[in-house]
Amino acid sequence: MFVRARKLHRLLVACLLCFGFWQLGQGAYMPAKAWLAQELMQRAWTRTGGGEFRAAPWPWADTWPVARLTARSGDVDLIVLAGSSGRTLAFGPGHLSASAMPGDIGNTVIAGHRDTHFKFLQDIRAGELITVESNKGRKHLYKVVGIDIVDSRTGSLLLDTQTAVLSLVTCYPFDVRETGGPLRYVVTARKVY
Numbered sequence: 761m762f763v764r765a766r767k768l769h770r771l772l773v774a775c776l777l778c779f780g781f782w783q784l785g786q787g788a789y790m791p792a793k794a795w796l797a798q799e800l801m802q803r804a805w806t807r808t809g810g811g812e813f814r815a816a817p818w819p820w821a822d823t824w825p826v827a828r829l830t831a832r833s834g835d836v837d838l839i840v841l842a843g844s845s846g847r848t849l850a851f852g853p854g855h856l857s858a859s860a861m862p863g864d865i866g867n868t869v870i871a872g873h874r875d876t877h878f879k880f881l882q883d884i885r886a887g888e889l890i891t892v893e894s895n896k897g898r899k900h901l902y903k904v905v906g907i908d909i910v911d912s913r914t915g916s917l918l919l920d921t922q923t924a925v926l927s928l929v930t931c932y933p934f935d936v937r938e939t940g941g942p943l944r945y946v947v948t949a950r951k952v953y
Contacts, residue, residue: 797817797851797852798839798852800817800818801817801825801839801841801851801852802839803817804816804817804824804825804839805825805828805839808824808825808895809895809897814842817851822843822847822848823841823842823843823847823848823851823854824841824842825839825840825841825842825895826840826841826842826855826861826862826894826895827839827840827855827861827862827870827892827893827894827895828840828892828893829853829870829890829891829892829893830890830891830892830893831880831884831888831889831890831891832880832883832884832888835880836880838852838853838872838877839852840852840853840854840855840870840892841853841854841855842854842855842857843855843857844856844857844869844871849871849872849873850873852872852877853870853871853872853877853878853928854870854871854872855868855869855870856869856870856871858919859917859919859927860919860924861894862892862893862894862900862926863892863894863898863900863924863951864924865921865922865923865924866919866920866921866924866925867917867918867919867920867921867925867926867927868892868924868925868926868927869917869919869927869929870926870927870928870929871928871929871930872928872929872930873930873931874930874931874932874934874945875934878928878930879934881928881930881945881947882934882945884904884907884947885904885907886904886905886906886907887903887904888903888904889901889902889903889904889952890902890903890904890926890928890949892926900924900951900953901951901952901953902924902926902949902950902951902952903949903950903952904947904948904949905948905949905950906946906947906948907945907946907947907948908945908946908948909932909943909944909945909946910943910944910946911942911943911944912942912943912944913942915944917929917946923950923951924950924951925948925949925950925951926948926949926950926951927946927947927948927949928946928947928949929944929945929946929947930944930945931943931944931945932944932945
C-alpha cells in the first residue's frame with residue numbers, strides 16, 4: 761500500500777511539474793512571438809531598403825513593410841505594415857491602403873493597437889514631431905496639430921486633403937479591458953518637410 765501511494769505521489773508531482781512548465785511556456789509564447797515578429801519585420805525593412813519589392817517578413821505573410829515611424833525623440837521606432845486587418849495589426853501598426861502613402865499629398869492613415877504599438881499615443885502632445893520614412897528611403901517630418909476622440913459610428917477621416925497629413929488611429933480609452941468599443945483616439949499631424 762505504501763509503495764502504491766508513493767508511486768501515485770510521484771505521478772502527481774510529475775503531472776504538476778508538466779502543468780507548471782506548460783503554463784510557463786504559454787506565458788512566454790506571446791512575448792517570444794512578438795519579439796521574433798519585430799526581428800523579422802526589421803529584416804524585411806532592410807531588404808525593402810535594398811530594393812526588394814514587398815519584402816515579406818516571413819514566407820506566409822500577407823503583408824510587408826511600407827514605412828518606419830519614429831516618435832518621442834526616437835524612443836518609439838515602429839515598422840508600419842501594409843494593410844489594416846486584425847491579423848496585420850497583431851504584428852505592428854498598419855497603413856490603411858485607401859489612404860495616401862507617407863509624404864504624399866492627402867491623409868496617410870496608420871492604425872495600431874492601443875495596448876501595444878500605439879500605447880505611446882496616450883502621452884503624445886500637440887507640437888511633438890513624428891518622422892515617417894517611406895519604403896523608398898525618404899524621411900518625412902510631421903508635427904502634431906490635433907488630438908481628437910471620435911465615435912467610429914458617426915465620424916470619419918477625410919482622406920483627400922490639400923496637404924500631406926498623417927493620422928494615427930487607435931481604440932479609446934487606453935485603459936479599458938473590453939475591446940471593440942466605438943471610440944477612436946486620433947492624432948493628426950501636418951507635414952513639416
